[in-house]
Amino acid sequence: MSFRQFALALPLVLVACNQSALTREEAVEALEESSLESQASTVTSGPVEISTNFTIGSAVEKAAQDLRAFLAAEIPCAKITIEGSTITTEWGAAGGTCSYKGLTYSGTSSVTIRRTDAQTLQVDHTFSNLSNGKVSVTGTANVTWSGAEHSRHVVHELHWTRLSDNRTGTGSGDRTQTLLYPSQGLAGGIRIDGNRHWSGKSGEWDLAITGVEVRLQDPCPQAGKYSLTTPGDKTISLSFARKSEDVIHVTLAGPKREFSFDVRQVGSFSDS
Numbered sequence: 001m002s003f004r005q006f007a008l009a010l011p012l013v014l015v016a017c018n019q020s021a022l023t024r025e026e027a028v029e030a031l032e033e034s035s036l037e038s039q040a041s042t043v044t045s046g047p048v049e050i051s052t053n054f055t056i057g058s059a060v061e062k063a064a065q066d067l068r069a070f071l072a073a074e075i076p077c078a079k080i081t082i083e084g085s086t087i088t089t090e091w092g093a094a095g096g097t098c099s100y101k102g103l104t105y106s107g108t109s110s111v112t113i114r115r116t117d118a119q120t121l122q123v124d125h126t127f128s129n130l131s132n133g134k135v136s137v138t139g140t141a142n143v144t145w146s147g148a149e150h151s152r153h154v155v156h157e158l159h160w161t162r163l164s165d166n167r168t169g170t171g172s173g174d175r176t177q178t179l180l181y182p183s184q185g186l187a188g189g190i191r192i193d194g195n196r197h198w199s200g201k202s203g204e205w206d207l208a209i210t211g212v213e214v215r216l217q218d219p220c221p222q223a224g225k226y227s228l229t230t231p232g233d234k235t236i237s238l239s240f241a242r243k244s245e246d247v248i249h250v251t252l253a254g255p256k257r258e259f260s261f262d263v264r265q266v267g268s269f270s271d272s
Contacts, residue, residue, distance in 0.1 A: 038214065048143055121144070154175055225239050250263055
């Protein structure tokens with residue numbers, strides 16, 4: 001390393017050395033915020049997944065008609081309407097909630113089909129008070145599906161509320177998703193890579209996502225890593241590993257200290 005390189009690197013080293021140690025309270029807040037943001041994002045995954053059931057390569061208007069017919073047959077508890085290339089689903093329009101493949105929803109989602117060629121599908125989603133009974137979300141998602149890579153690119157803007165305590169957040173994300181087990185569909189879980197930013201209870205958060213695996217029924221990822229920058233400008237790494245069907249082990253490593261928690265499917269967690 002040259003003297004110039006050393007001089008440029010030295011301030012960064014000093015900042016890292018002088019940074020205060022990660023506290024347990026900061027670790028708990030990081031876990032709660034990242035878990036809530038993850039849950040909010042996955043609320044939209046069901047409606048996004050089901051909204052691709054139309055004939056690839058057909059005209060946009062024909063694809064919209066195909067999708068409306070599919071949704072009406074698959075979700076009799078919902079009200080399905082169509083206007084041009086936009087299909088709107090009112091989940092539980094008859095009252096209460098609406099279930100699809102073990103997942104329960106209320107609220108409204110809509111999809112506008114933009115492109116349907118054999119290699120690329122482009123659709124725009126909007127969500128209004130869409131809820132899985134735990135988290136409610138309102139916002140948009142622009143989704144591009146790649147036939148060659150069997151993946152989808154999702155860019156979203158969402159506002160969410162945790163129904164148990166009305167804790168809220170507003171954020172955006174840019175991520176790539178692939179099914180973990182294509183034969184199982186969404187029920188098998190998804191892999192996520194990308195980034196997210198949101199404003200939460202205590203300020204601004206930034207998240208880099210690497211090889212994270214998510215199942216919709218879990219309160220946090222079951223595998224992979226997060227790199228999270230807190231409102232206090234501390235960088236925390238979160239790693240996830242499934243211990244059992246109902247328990248996920250999470251390790252948070254920050255400046256000078258590390259904490260571990262066991263997160264249960266009901267959403268509670270304890271020191272590990």
